[in-house]
Amino acid sequence: MRPTVSIVRCPNYNEEEVLRGLQQAIDLIGGIRSFVKRGDRVLLKPNLLSGKPPERAVTTHPSIIKGVIQMVKEEGGFPLLGDSPAMGSTTGAAEKSGIKRIADTLGCPIVEFNRPVVPAERKGRIFKNIEIDQAVFEADVIINLPKWKTHAQMLLTLGVKNLFGCIPGTRKALWHLKAGEDSRIFARMLVDIYQIVQPSLTILDGIVGMEGNGPGSGNPIPLGLILASRDPLCLDQVVCDLLGIPRKSLLTNRVAFEQGLGRDEIEVVGEEVEGVKIPSFEFPALSRIDWNLPGFIRKSLKNGLNPKPVVKKELCQLCNRCVEICPPKILKLNEEGPVFDYGKCIRCFCCQEVCPEGAISVQNGWALSLYHQIRGTKFGRSIPKGSIRNRFK
Numbered sequence: 001m002r003p004t005v006s007i008v009r010c011p012n013y014n015e016e017e018v019l020r021g022l023q024q025a026i027d028l029i030g031g032i033r034s035f036v037k038r039g040d041r042v043l044l045k046p047n048l049l050s051g052k053p054p055e056r057a058v059t060t061h062p063s064i065i066k067g068v069i070q071m072v073k074e075e076g077g078f079p080l081l082g083d084s085p086a087m088g089s090t091t092g093a094a095e096k097s098g099i100k101r102i103a104d105t106l107g108c109p110i111v112e113f114n115r116p117v118v119p120a121e122r123k124g125r126i127f128k129n130i131e132i133d134q135a136v137f138e139a140d141v142i143i144n145l146p147k148w149k150t151h152a153q154m155l156l157t158l159g160v161k162n163l164f165g166c167i168p169g170t171r172k173a174l175w176h177l178k179a180g181e182d183s184r185i186f187a188r189m190l191v192d193i194y195q196i197v198q199p200s201l202t203i204l205d206g207i208v209g210m211e212g213n214g215p216g217s218g219n220p221i222p223l224g225l226i227l228a229s230r231d232p233l234c235l236d237q238v239v240c241d242l243l244g245i246p247r248k249s250l251l252t253n254r255v256a257f258e259q260g261l262g263r264d265e266i267e268v269v270g271e272e273v274e275g276v277k278i279p280s281f282e283f284p285a286l287s288r289i290d291w292n293l294p295g296f297i298r299k300s301l302k303n304g305l306n307p308k309p310v311v312k313k314e315l316c317q318l319c320n321r322c323v324e325i326c327p328p329k330i331l332k333l334n335e336e337g338p339v340f341d342y343g344k345c346i347r348c349f350c351c352q353e354v355c356p357e358g359a360i361s362v363q364n365g366w367a368l369s370l371y372h373q374i375r376g377t378k379f380g381r382s383i384p385k386g387s388i389r390n391r392f393k
């Protein structure tokens with residue numbers, strides 16, 4: 001059977017419209033009853049990167065959470081919600097993003113991911129000892145609720161990348177370090193996590209997404225879409241189609257294809273891809289040319305090829321978050337802001353992800369900029385906005 005991805009339009013976060021959109025998207029792939037049975041313990045895994053208000057488009061919107069909790073409860077399931085934000089507690093991030101109020105009102109407990117276990121049964125293909133939170137294995141059903149956003153290291157954060165939050169917060173820096181500087185290795189880790197966690201259902205909040213300097217400081221962009229699938233990998237591939245970029249532009253997709261997990265044939269139901277294609281979208285700066293170069297050339301051209309984090313000193317409030325999160329501990333703060341040691345920086349962009357002021361952005365190396373100019377490729381430059389902002393009004 002061909003894997004299926006549903007696409008439905010949803011113009012805004014009006015709760016009734018969102019509930020209708022969710023029902024439609026899930027009905028198209030079998031209906032909520034095919035996922036949740038009476039008495040099931042259902043773990044909802046949103047994107048709760050940090051405690052930002054919903055209009056910043058950093059987190060999965062509370063209306064999506066509300067609709068999914070309602071649907072789970074109607075089937076007699078017991079929903080609970082868990083994640084591990086980049087910094088701070090899940091409850092704190094849920095409170096600031098408007099999710100806690102919804103969860104409390106509807107009787108959905110919030111779980112802190114702080115119990116790392118190395119699963120005995122389900123193993124990653126490459127990272128055999130990856131640590132996942134115990135809550136994942138206690139659930140009968142996992143519903144993955146990513147947000148459609150750009151990501152400085154991985155290009156986009158969608159269904160597969162959202163599962164990185166199943167690693168308890170305190171351990172994430174360690175796993176970033178293990179992946180090191182090569183984004184392909186990080187992508188392999190993400191694909192391993194996807195295979196271990198095995199969400200039953202993935203629903204993408206693409207009503208308002210994030211473009212540009214994502215995943216924490218980009219610009220909200222109305223997209224007006226909800227996507228759903230049993231397989232987040234297939235869902236991610238369809239998002240690439242909607243954005244008009246090759247499916248393998250997303251490293252997690254590329255790795256999945258290399259491992260025989262990718263699907264060429266995906267059935268799209270609901271809206272047709274051509275009818276809801278995204279006409280313009282601002283991608284982050286991203287390395288795309290060093291894959292096939294010999295190691296010694298890559299090493300000597302490192303600063304020219306690799307994008308790097310840079311700070312706008314006038315925006316920096318000296319909060320120290322970037323210094324705290326940096327996995328290899330190579331950031332220092334002086335009276336003007338963080339100072340980067342680019343020779344030791346692993347380009348994980350955790351600093352950019354957690355900066356509450358949007359003071360850190362990603363800049364292409366000179367060789368990479370030149371390459372993009374010559375090729376006219378989308379990555380690493382702004383695409384002028386088209387008519388997208390008004391297309392669902």
Ligand code: SF4
Nearest residue numbers: 316317319320322355
């Ligand atoms: S996280 Fe941002 S605001 Fe805080 S010290 Fe770093 S650059 Fe400055």
Ligand code: SF4
Nearest residue numbers: 326345346348349351
């Ligand atoms: S400076 Fe930023 S990008 Fe570099 S290793 Fe530290 S957190 Fe990662």
